[in-house]
Amino acid sequence: MGFDRRHVLKGLGAAGIASVAGCIGDGVGGGGDADAMVGVLQPVTGDLGNLGAPIRDAAILPGTQLEDSDFTIDIREEDTESQPDAGVSGAKALVNAGYPAITGAASSQVTITVAEDTLIPNQVVGISPASTAPTITNLEDDDFLFRTCPSDALQGEVMANVAYEERGLESAASFYLNNDYGQQLSDSFVTAFEELGGTVSNTVSFEAEQPSYTSALESALADDPDMMIVIGYPASGEQIFRDYYSDFDSGQTIMVTDGLRDGDLPGNVDNSMDNVVGTAPLAAGPEQDAFTELFQEEYGDDPGVFTAQAYDATAVNILASIAAGETDGPAIRDSLRDVANPDGEEVGPSNLEEAVQLVDDGESVNYQGASSSVNFDDNGDMQAVTYEIFQFGDGGVETVEEIDFEA
Structure with missing residues (x-):
C-alpha cells in the first residue's frame, strides 16, 4: 500500500465549543412529520469532551443549513459522556423517540457497545465520524454501522x-x-x-x-x-x-x-x-473549504479534528432519508451508498439544500464531502482517506x- 505525500504548513486553531440545541423528535420508529430524523450521539463531557463538543457542533450543522428549506429536518443530540453506559442510555433515548439514524458515537469502545446493544437490534443506522478501531470493519452489524473516518x-x-x-x-x-x-x-x-x-x-x-x-x-x-x-x-x-x-x-x-x-x-x-x-x-475532501466557511460563520472558530467527518455523516444520513422516502432504518441503510458513492450529480456542503431537493425529485446524486469523497466500501468504511x-x-x-x- 503506497503513500502519497504533500508537504504543507498551515495553522489550525482549536475548534470552539458552542452549545446548540437540537429539536426534539416525536413518535417511535419512523414516526413524526419530519422528512429526516437524525440523532447526534457525541461526547460533550468526559475524557473526550474537549474534542467532542466541536464534533457535535459540526454534526448538527447540516440541520441548521436546512432550517429555512422546504424540508423538515429533526435533529436531537445526546451526550455519551465519553462512556459506554452513558452512550447506550443516550442511544436508547434516541431510538425510543423514533430516530432511525444516528451520527455517532466518537470513541470506538462506545460505538461498538452502542451498536451491539441498541443500534443493530433495533435496525437503526449509525455513522461514526471518529471511531477508528479496526474491529469495527468486521463487526456483525447487518450493514447498519458505517463510518466517515478511516480505520x-x-x-x-x-x-x-x-x-x-x-x-x-x-x-x-x-x-x-x-x-x-x-x-x-x-x-x-x-x-x-x-x-x-x-x-x-x-x-x-x-x-x-x-x-x-x-x-x-x-x-x-x-x-x-x-x-x-x-x-x-x-x-x-x-x-x-x-x-x-x-x-x-x-x-x-x-x-x-x-x-x-x-x-x-x-x-x-x-x-x-x-x-x-x-x-x-485530515479533512481533505472536495468541499473542505465550503465546510470550513460554514463552520466558521456559524460558530466563530475553526473546525477541529473529526468535525468534517461529523458534518458528512449527518449530511449523508439526511440525503439517504430523503432518498428512502421514509424515516425507517433499513430503508435509510439501503440508500446510503446510492447518495454517497460515484454516479450522479455531485453535491456537497456548498449546495446541501439543492442536494436534498434533487434527491426528493428522484435524481441521482454523488455526495462529495468535507472530509473525503465519502465513498463507502462493503463494510461501511471509507475507500480513500488523507x-x-x-x-x-x-x-x-x-x-x-x-x-x-x-x-
Whole structure:
C-alpha cells in the first residue's frame, strides 16, 4: 500500500465549543412529520469532551443549513459522556423517540457497545465520524454501522512509516489508553513498525484520568527507546505530559494520535511540547473549504479534528432519508451508498439544500464531502482517506505533511 505525500504548513486553531440545541423528535420508529430524523450521539463531557463538543457542533450543522428549506429536518443530540453506559442510555433515548439514524458515537469502545446493544437490534443506522478501531470493519452489524473516518489499521502504518522511514527512529515504546481504540491502534503500530525493521521494547496500557502516570511512564521508557507513542484523550493527556516533562527527558521524540490533537494541550500542560509530533485523519475532501466557511460563520472558530467527518455523516444520513422516502432504518441503510458513492450529480456542503431537493425529485446524486469523497466500501468504511502529520505551535496545531491513503 503506497503513500502519497504533500508537504504543507498551515495553522489550525482549536475548534470552539458552542452549545446548540437540537429539536426534539416525536413518535417511535419512523414516526413524526419530519422528512429526516437524525440523532447526534457525541461526547460533550468526559475524557473526550474537549474534542467532542466541536464534533457535535459540526454534526448538527447540516440541520441548521436546512432550517429555512422546504424540508423538515429533526435533529436531537445526546451526550455519551465519553462512556459506554452513558452512550447506550443516550442511544436508547434516541431510538425510543423514533430516530432511525444516528451520527455517532466518537470513541470506538462506545460505538461498538452502542451498536451491539441498541443500534443493530433495533435496525437503526449509525455513522461514526471518529471511531477508528479496526474491529469495527468486521463487526456483525447487518450493514447498519458505517463510518466517515478511516480505520486505525491505516493510521498504525502511517505512524510506523513516519517514525522508521522518515525520521530514522529504530526503537519505540507504546503507551496507550486501555480501551478498544488504544489497544488496537497500539497493536497496528507495533506490527507495522516491526515489519519495517524497528524494535518495540515495551507496550504499557493506562487507565483514563488518573492522578499520576509517573510509574507507568517509567515502565514504558525503561529501555530508553528512540521514541514513544502515546495514544489517549486530552483529559488524561494533560496529566501524562505534566508527569513526562517533570520527570523524563523532554528531548525524546513522542508521537501522539488523533485523540490528542488538541491545540489547548501545550497551554494546559505548560510546555511547548516541541518534541511531540502527531498523526490524525485530515479533512481533505472536495468541499473542505465550503465546510470550513460554514463552520466558521456559524460558530466563530475553526473546525477541529473529526468535525468534517461529523458534518458528512449527518449530511449523508439526511440525503439517504430523503432518498428512502421514509424515516425507517433499513430503508435509510439501503440508500446510503446510492447518495454517497460515484454516479450522479455531485453535491456537497456548498449546495446541501439543492442536494436534498434533487434527491426528493428522484435524481441521482454523488455526495462529495468535507472530509473525503465519502465513498463507502462493503463494510461501511471509507475507500480513500488523507492523514496529516501535525505539530503543536503558537497557533495551536500545525499541519506539516499530508499523506494520501487508498485502500
